Amino acid sequence: MNAIVDKVENIMLSWLIRWFRSLFGSKPQQKMLPAPRVPQLVSLQVGDVVVHLDRTYLVTQRIVHHANGFFWFDYQLYDDSEDEHLWLSVEDDDELIVAFYRPVDFVLEREPDRELMVAGKTYRLKESGESDAKISRESGTETRTRSRRWDYVGPDKSTLSVQCWGDDEFEVMQGERVRPSVLELMPGS
Amino acid sequence: MKVANTTVAAIRQQPLIPLIFAAIALLGLLYSLTGQIKTRLMDERVTLGVGAPVLSPVFKLDPDRRYTLDLEQVHEQKKYNTWASLSVAMVHVESEEEIFELEDNYWAERGIWREQGESGTWEEINAKTRFHFRVAESGEYRLEMALSEHLSRPFITVQARVSERKPVKLHWIPMLVAVLGLLGLAAWAAHRRQDTMCNLLEDLTAGSTLQILGKRYTVMDVRIHEDTYGTRPGYEWRLRADDGEERYLAVETFEYYRGWSEDEIQGRYLMIDQPGVRIEPVPGKEEWQARTIEQWPTLYEFDADNSGLGKMTTLFEGESYVSRYQARIFRDAAFPAPSAAGKRIVEYVRYIDTQEEEWCVMQILSWRDIESINFYKPVGA
Numbered sequence: 251m252n253a254i255v256d257k258v259e260n261i262m263l264s265w266l267i268r269w270f271r272s273l274f275g276s277k278p279q280q281k282m283l284p285a286p287r288v289p290q291l292v293s294l295q296v297g298d299v300v301v302h303l304d305r306t307y308l309v310t311q312r313i314v315h316h317a318n319g320f321f322w323f324d325y326q327l328y329d330d331s332e333d334e335h336l337w338l339s340v341e342d343d344d345e346l347i348v349a350f351y352r353p354v355d356f357v358l359e360r361e362p363d364r365e366l367m368v369a370g371k372t373y374r375l376k377e378s379g380e381s382d383a384k385i386s387r388e389s390g391t392e393t394r395t396r397s398r399r400w401d402y403v404g405p406d407k408s409t410l411s412v413q414c415w416g417d418d419e420f421e422v423m424q425g426e427r428v429r430p431s432v433l434e435l436m437p438g439s
Numbered sequence: 440m441k442v443a444n445t446t447v448a449a450i451r452q453q454p455l456i457p458l459i460f461a462a463i464a465l466l467g468l469l470y471s472l473t474g475q476i477k478t479r480l481m482d483e484r485v486t487l488g489v490g491a492p493v494l495s496p497v498f499k500l501d502p503d504r505r506y507t508l509d510l511e512q513v514h515e516q517k518k519y520n521t522w523a524s525l526s527v528a529m530v531h532v533e534s535e536e537e538i539f540e541l542e543d544n545y546w547a548e549r550g551i552w553r554e555q556g557e558s559g560t561w562e563e564i565n566a567k568t569r570f571h572f573r574v575a576e577s578g579e580y581r582l583e584m585a586l587s588e589h590l591s592r593p594f595i596t597v598q599a600r601v602s603e604r605k606p607v608k609l610h611w612i613p614m615l616v617a618v619l620g621l622l623g624l625a626a627w628a629a630h631r632r633q634d635t636m637c638n639l640l641e642d643l644t645a646g647s648t649l650q651i652l653g654k655r656y657t658v659m660d661v662r663i664h665e666d667t668y669g670t671r672p673g674y675e676w677r678l679r680a681d682d683g684e685e686r687y688l689a690v691e692t693f694e695y696y697r698g699w700s701e702d703e704i705q706g707r708y709l710m711i712d713q714p715g716v717r718i719e720p721v722p723g724k725e726e727w728q729a730r731t732i733e734q735w736p737t738l739y740e741f742d743a744d745n746s747g748l749g750k751m752t753t754l755f756e757g758e759s760y761v762s763r764y765q766a767r768i769f770r771d772a773a774f775p776a777p778s779a780a781g782k783r784i785v786e787y788v789r790y791i792d793t794q795e796e797e798w799c800v801m802q803i804l805s806w807r808d809i810e811s812i813n814f815y816k817p818v819g820a
Contacts, residue, residue, distance in 0.1 A: 262456045316760040318790045319662050319753045380793050
């Protein structure tokens with residue numbers, strides 16, 4: 251019944267539109283060129299450029315994390331002049347939470363405890379969770395996988411993050427919050 | 440690229456489309472009814488006898504009209520067991536040409552019947568004639584009326600009338616059906632605007648903008664819910680206002696009772712979350728297992744019919760991300776109807792993969808609360 255009513259109404263509507271167009275004429279619409287892409291912290295792509303404190307980084311990997319309908323992002327950055335890899339983490343949770351993460355020399359072979367002592371500092375577990383993730387690489391390949399994450403808070407609000415990919419591949423990184431406004435973003439060529 | 444459209448206005452004015460056509464059909468009906476209007480050209484009472492015919496006054500007839508001749512015997516005092524044979528001719532005055540002639544017998548009889556011991560009276564009267572005609576040429580005409588034969592009545596009095604109607608090609612019955620049908624269609628379209636709005640919103644994608652209750656929001660991402668208790672998928676849109684406020688707009692299917700029916704029916708609900716509303720479990724059980732919760736000053740009861748397991752698919756950058764959850768729905772008294780704008784229901788969701796949970800108070804919206812929609816369409820789409 252609804253479909254029939256919809257159809258009758260559509261016929262009537264199109265008839266009216268044609269009638270009004272025939273009365274007043276329709277002007278040809280101007281075609282617009284697409285606007286150039288302006289990268290944002292939540293939409294950086296592999297190949298984009300991030301500038302921070304006179305250092306220039308190239309985005310070499312992008313990870314979209316998802317849990318319960320929410321998304322956050324990790325970007326692997328590469329500084330060619332220093333030959334350094336680090337991670338930029340972006341979370342849009344009412345406000346943008348942005349931090350650089352650098353790997354630390356700390357080996358974990360099992361799930362981390364609620365307290366971790368790293369480089370002489372004690373970090374306490376703040377939250378942990380599981381997410382599924384999509385990884386985009388420079389080579390153009392994309393992978394869907396799951397990861398587990400433990401976030402710790404240390405003295406002076408310093409942060410530590412442990413991520414586990416697969417069953418026993420743990421990565422430990424120290425974080426440093428950064429104001430989004432000090433980052434300059436440029437689209438890749 | 441944002442594509443502005445007037446779809447909300449179209450929904451608002453949707454019933455006007457059949458109403459416009461109903462108005463056109465009504466004009467057609469009124470026009471067709473003009474074909475039913477009669478104008479009397481001649482109305483004379485004449486006494487007829489055998490012999491010389493009685494001539495009526497002259498009247499003008501045209502070929503594009505339909506005419507009716509009515510003859511009726513007038514009884515000053517009804518006499519039974521009489522009959523008379525009437526002869527009437529229509530004559531063109533100028534040419535004296537007879538257009539037609541008709542004859543009819545008028546009688547009035549009565550008697551007594553007897554059958555197998557039963558008896559009664561009978562009465563039979565024929566004293567009326569009606570004849571429809573058209574003429575081939577315009578001009579002045581008159582009637583010539585006379586008695587050709589009679590029994591017991593050498594004179595009879597007859598009321599003779601000629602009336603005209605303008606023929607109309609449009610018949611009033613199909614026009615009346617069209618008017619009633621289109622009015623029904625308009626009423627139906629007005630009634631289902633809530634469903635139409637829900638169907639329309641299903642096309643919302645990230646980047647689209649809406650104005651809801653006076654505030655402008657941008658769609659951040661789209662979530663599709665498949666529940667064990669709903670036959671149609673539900674939709675949820677994460678919205679962000681220009682001032683950074685996040686809200687959730689949803690179209691979901693729930694079961695509810697109509698006032699007059701004992702059977703539950705499914706309805707499409709348009710809802711928006713109420714941020715910052717505190718949920719208090721009524722003491723006794725763990726919060727998520729509670730049968731009753733409080734959102735002051737209202738107590739909400741657990742609704743088993745609309746609760747169950749679900750799967751949420753979030754669409755982001757062309758990819759689908761799936762989360763499974765257990766949903767518990769709480770309602771105030773009877774489950775509200777989809778049209779009960781302003782009523783609230785409470786949703787509890789526990790995600791199975793992450794064991795995280797959330798409470799949400801959803802308020803039912805009317806389709807009128809969605810004031811404008813700008814669908815986002817990528818260039819080339």
